[in-house]
Amino acid sequence: MCIRIAQILLTLLLLYLAIVIGAFVYLVWWQALCVSIGTIFVFFLALRLVVMIYLPRYFRYRAGGIQDLMEQHSAVLRDAAVEVHSLQKISPPAPRQPEHPPLPLSQPDSPIDAADTARLEANSESRKTQISDMNWYQMDVTIFPQNPDLQIPWNMDQLAFVPADTPEPELFPLGIPGAYLRTGHEFEIEPHHILLRVSDDAIEPEESELYGVQRLLIIAGFPKTYREVKFRYLLAQFGHISLPQKRSRSR
Numbered sequence: 001m002c003i004r005i006a007q008i009l010l011t012l013l014l015l016y017l018a019i020v021i022g023a024f025v026y027l028v029w030w031q032a033l034c035v036s037i038g039t040i041f042v043f044f045l046a047l048r049l050v051v052m053i054y055l056p057r058y059f060r061y062r063a064g065g066i067q068d069l070m071e072q073h074s075a076v077l078r079d080a081a082v083e084v085h086s087l088q089k090i091s092p093p094a095p096r097q098p099e100h101p102p103l104p105l106s107q108p109d110s111p112i113d114a115a116d117t118a119r120l121e122a123n124s125e126s127r128k129t130q131i132s133d134m135n136w137y138q139m140d141v142t143i144f145p146q147n148p149d150l151q152i153p154w155n156m157d158q159l160a161f162v163p164a165d166t167p168e169p170e171l172f173p174l175g176i177p178g179a180y181l182r183t184g185h186e187f188e189i190e191p192h193h194i195l196l197r198v199s200d201d202a203i204e205p206e207e208s209e210l211y212g213v214q215r216l217l218i219i220a221g222f223p224k225t226y227r228e229v230k231f232r233y234l235l236a237q238f239g240h241i242s243l244p245q246k247r248s249r250s251r
Helices: 002-026 029-077 114-132
Strands: 081-090 134-144 153-155 159-163 193-198 201-203 209-211 214-223 228-233 236-242
Touching (some): 002 029, 029 236, 081 236, 134 236
Antiparallel strands (some): 081 134, 134 214, 153 209, 159 228, 193 214, 228 236
């Protein structure tokens, strides 16, 4: 597609140069000038027509390729089954600390000024408020891919939650990347923490890519209006989890 557009533009440019050169060779100067101006006008009209015709086709072509790629990666967990071993409401966790905390203002080589510090403190308070305004859960689940014997990895960092009534997502509903909109994307909830269940232990996985059936211990927070959720993995949605609204009491 790109080669085709380049060929058309090159042809138009060569045609323009041939007309202008011929005009200055065979016509008087003012006639050649009029021909040159008119040719420029026609050239830009033709260029606009090429853009209007081929650019949407190009974007649709690229969007289709990206959509197919996303579908291939999503297929590993499409229609996967989920077994919930335990699900309990917990206290809000502590906000995540940044991997590289900013240097304090007292250090001479610190790139952060007072405005940056105020903004960081405001963001920290906002995160604390957001965490406290959500219902938090610890869930012990096992995810069963439809074809667990296939050695196709899936990335646990791509797992998210959406309300149970969220329709299947579309990556480019308008057909072009510039109109990116994924259905329900604004409702996605990323897990706060995911651990890998091995026997009776919950450990940090060495890699985020997993294979086949996996048992996970997930900590996640949801808006208090959420009652039922399901997993989303890229463009695939699966499972069904009912969220208890009261914390279970130990006997």
